[in-house]
Amino acid sequence: MDVVPPEEGWETDPFNLVEKDGKLYGRGAVDNKGPMMCWINAIEAYQATKTELPVNIKFIIEGMHEVGSEGLGRLMLTKKKTFLKDIDFVCINDTSWAGMKKPSVSYGTRGLLYFSVSVEGLSKDLHSGEYGGAVVEPLADLIFLMNSLQDHNGRIQVPRIHDDVLQVTPEEERVYKSVTLDVEEMRREVGANKLAHKEDKVRLLMHRWRFPSISYHGIEGAYSGPGGKSIIPAKVVGKFSVRLVQHMQTERATMKITEHLEKAFKLRKSPNRLDIQVLTSTSPWSENPMTPHYTAARKAIKHAYQIEPDLVREGSTLPICNLMHEMTEGKSILLLPLATRADGVHASNEKMDLKRYILGVKVIAGYIYELSLV
Amino acid sequence: MDVVPPEEGWETDPFNLVEKDGKLYGRGAVDNKGPMMCWINAIEAYQATKTELPVNIKFIIEGMHEVGSEGLGRLMLTKKKTFLKDIDFVCINDTSWAGMKKPSVSYGTRGLLYFSVSVEGLSKDLHSGEYGGAVVEPLADLIFLMNSLQDHNGRIQVPRIHDDVLQVTPEEERVYKSVTLDVEEMRREVGANKLAHKEDKVRLLMHRWRFPSISYHGIEGAYSGPGGKSIIPAKVVGKFSVRLVQHMQTERATMKITEHLEKAFKLRKSPNRLDIQVLTSTSPWSENPMTPHYTAARKAIKHAYQIEPDLVREGSTLPICNLMHEMTEGKSILLLPLATRADGVHASNEKMDLKRYILGVKVIAGYIYELSLV
Incomplete structure (x- = not known):
């Protein structure tokens, strides 16, 4: 499901899930089988506790994202008035936290x-x-x-x-200031002598996102x-x-x-x-994050992590956001990442931290619950 | 001897000389076995006609030119005071005529x-x-x-x-004007819409050579x-x-x-x-072409072709010129090409025109004779 070929350097069989030192190793563990399983497990938890699901859920599981999602747009167009009808909220789990230590929710892509x-x-x-x-x-x-x-x-x-x-507003400046970014960590991660924009956090984030x-x-x-x-x-x-x-x-x-x-x-x-x-x-995509939908997601994360997530954007491009925007005629979309970049998306020894996997299930279960209150 | 590997597209066995339509086909036919054989054949002609060679001749036949002539400089240095002693004139046969139709003698490389x-x-x-x-x-x-x-x-x-x-002198301008260059032929050869320098012949030549x-x-x-x-x-x-x-x-x-x-x-x-x-x-190399050595070569070409050759330079770089200059302490060097670029140096179906091969032997025989009169 939605993986790139395993390159050199794997210490375990990439197509057998291996648990080691509290981590789940395997190709697709974090991109994107793990996050997908969080949804399945959350629903299983509702069933196991004999709690009725408080909202209706429809899945779109795309197995061809890594090869260009060929045909997805055409398929969805044929389902716009049937399967895709009456959708209220869209949640996409294909991204990573903005930083390494703190959860985040994304409301825009370039x-x-x-x-x-x-x-x-x-x-x-x-x-x-x-x-x-x-x-x-x-x-x-x-x-x-x-x-x-x-x-x-x-x-x-x-x-x-x-x-x-758009001109940067004081309010926006405030939001960017509040985002957690360890500039020194990022500099080390990319191996640069110095990052762009004099390593000013707010300017760095803005030049990646807006x-x-x-x-x-x-x-x-x-x-x-x-x-x-x-x-x-x-x-x-x-x-x-x-x-x-x-x-x-x-x-x-x-x-x-x-x-x-x-x-x-x-x-x-x-x-x-x-x-x-x-x-x-x-096209770029962006959403107003000051809505009950985003509040529900943030509450769910706070239930699981006991921490307020950052509200962030993505520097990269996710055509599925534009497609879902079009198919649902502008319903609220959010990107709800469940793991960090450090887990090795597309790299050898890709993994998902077992703890974050379980917390991911909790995030999704909470998100389902919070949505029902919106 | 001094060839590049044969690539795709050969119509004959590249390592068997094949005569076809008045041309000699084979890898190295023109670069550089043919011109080398012209020397051997010219000496054979002197011998066959029981004419004593009027000058002494020493050969340096380099088989590693196409792989960087590694070691040639060091070898020659060890021979500077023995084999390379008492050389009066140096003749190198590794280039092509400047144009397609008229012989030329080169007195400089970049x-x-x-x-x-x-x-x-x-x-x-x-x-x-x-x-x-x-x-x-x-x-x-x-x-x-x-x-x-x-x-x-x-x-x-x-x-x-x-x-x-150097500033261009009026005399130099005159020499460049006299060189034959079919600009339209060159433009077609490289497939450009237009050549540089507004396709002005003199400027084109100067930008290639000086x-x-x-x-x-x-x-x-x-x-x-x-x-x-x-x-x-x-x-x-x-x-x-x-x-x-x-x-x-x-x-x-x-x-x-x-x-x-x-x-x-x-x-x-x-x-x-x-x-x-x-x-x-x-380094660039250049020689005064207004010397008896150059006159001898030009006369030899005129004997064979009944035409005055162009005095030209090379745009490209031939380290052997600098090396010979150093080894002979500044003796006169000339580049005496015996064929044209159209013969396919380094290309598939490399050939030497049989007529030009025989005329090449005559040029060398004449050059040997004219040198003895200098």
């Missing part, structure tokens, strides 16, 4: 525009000794275009791209091996992506980025051919 | 600085959804650095890098496959090279380029680590 920009100018790779200086190199054009997208501080330089990004960001992924068609090779690549394809935030629209952002690149390319007067493709286009 | 510039900032590749906006991306730094090296016209932007490049140029080869460590992958690469290594021309010195140019990159990197205030390596450092 959107994604993944660009594939090709510059082509020669019919074959050339030798740079023989032709260097005589041809306009596609890779020089591409590096210029990619560099033009960002300034020294990582701020996107596409004109008017920030137009739709400001757009650009990431460069790589270049296809150029020399990518070790050592040196004296080629002028004939055709190169740059890969970069822009994460969109609340109120940014995919079509509008795509247009602005495309226009910027075309204008920059024109400036160079290059004889090469530019082709801009968008490989993925997903 | 030098090469091949850079490998790494930017490292994370202990592992990160997911751009989760961390985009929160870390300073090594690939963003690298793209900025690479882009800073060049302007829209391909001119190198490293301060004072052009200081050592001005430095920069070429971007690629990036190691970034995503280079097809489609999209949402990674922030932890460590990336940019590969680019600068071709040096007459009077530019490798150490000085390396220093200027390194200083420029370090300064640009500092400007960004990036927390990442920059490491600049030079993988190859070879």
Whole structure:
């Protein structure tokens, strides 16, 4: 169910659940079999104690998330007026806590525009000794275009791209201040000398969750091996992506980025051919977290953990949020993670802490109960 | 002898010489067995006609050129005062005619600085959804650095890098004007919409032979496959090279380029680590072509082809020229190509035109004769 292939480095059989030192090891233990089992176990607990379930529950268990959820949208569209009718609340369990030590509930994801920009100018790779200086190199054009997208501080330089990004309100500033983030822990986790934005907690969180960001992924068609090779690549394809935030629209952002690149390319007067493709286009999603639905989830977490969870967003993109928003015509959705990133999502020796597994069952049981009071 | 492995696409057995349609097919036919055989055959012709060889000839036949000529320099150093003593003229046959239709003699090669510039900032590749906006991306730094090296016209932007490049003299301008270059043929050959420098013949030739140029080869460590992958690469290594021309010195140019990159990197205030390596450092080589040695070669070509050859340079780098210059303490060296690029150096179905092979023997026989008159 919804797992990636096990790579090297497993100390146990990835497809046999092994309990060791209070942890449950196995591929999918935390992403996403464990959290799914929390639901099943919670319902079993209601049944075992002969307590009637106080709300109706419908499951959508997606086994193809890791391979792009192909067909899910089409399937759900056919069920919109039957199985998906009359849904009041949506709960998704496919994320992790924002930090390592404190539970969290997420009310937003960023959107994604993944660009594939090709510059082509020669019919074959050339030798740079023989032709260097005589041809306009596609890779020089591409590096210029990619560099033009960002300034020294990582701020996107596409004109008017920030137009739709909301101003930070004092209230929002307060919420971000209250979120637990161990900056030093995060810095160690990624192995950086220093994180961005002077390691200011609020700015770091905002740049992960509520400001757009650009990431460069790589270049296809150029020399990518070790050592040196004296080629002028004939055709190169740059890969970069822009994460969109609340109120940014995919079509509008795509247009602005495309226009910027075309204008920059024109400036160079290059004889090469530019082709801009968008490989993925997903809208951002966000929800008002100041609702009874979110309060129910937070209460449930407090029942289990005796601690108030953080209200957070996700930096990444979850198309299922947009899909559920559309299918339920805007019903409240929340992301209710039951474990931490440290449990090794997609990594070898993926595990779910037994304690957190049991507390996860309690969170879900409490969530079901609290929802019935809404 | 001195060949690269045969790739796909051979219509004959690459290691059996096959004569077909007036051409000799086989791996190494033109690079470099054929030209080597021209020498052997020319000497055989002297012997067969019972004509004493009018000059002494020593051969250096290098079988490891295609794998970096490892050890050649050290070997020659040990022979400098014995085998390599008393050499008057050096002739190298490892290049091709500048154009397709007219013979040429080369009196210069460009030098090469091949850079490998790494930017490292994370202990592992990160997911751009989760961390985009929160870390300073090594690939963003690298793209900025690479882009800073060049302007829209391909001119190198490293301060004072052009200081050592000689001004073009009217005499030189005249020589370049006289060189045969079919610009349209070259444009078709590389498959470009348009070549650099507005396709002006003289400027094109000068930018291939007597001005430095920069070429971007690629990036190691970034995503280079097809489609999209949402990674922030932890460590990336940019590969680019600068071709040096007459009077530019490798150490000085390396220093200027390194200083420029370090300064640009500092400007960004990036927390990442920059490491600049030079993988190859070879000086340019050039010779005065207005000497009896060059006149002898040109006369020999005219004997065989009934046409005055072009006096040209090479855009690429041949370390053997520098090595021979050093070993002979500055004796005159010339590059005497016997065939064209169209013969498929390093490609499948490499061949040498039978007619050009026989004319090559005549060129060498004539060169030997003309040298004896110098």
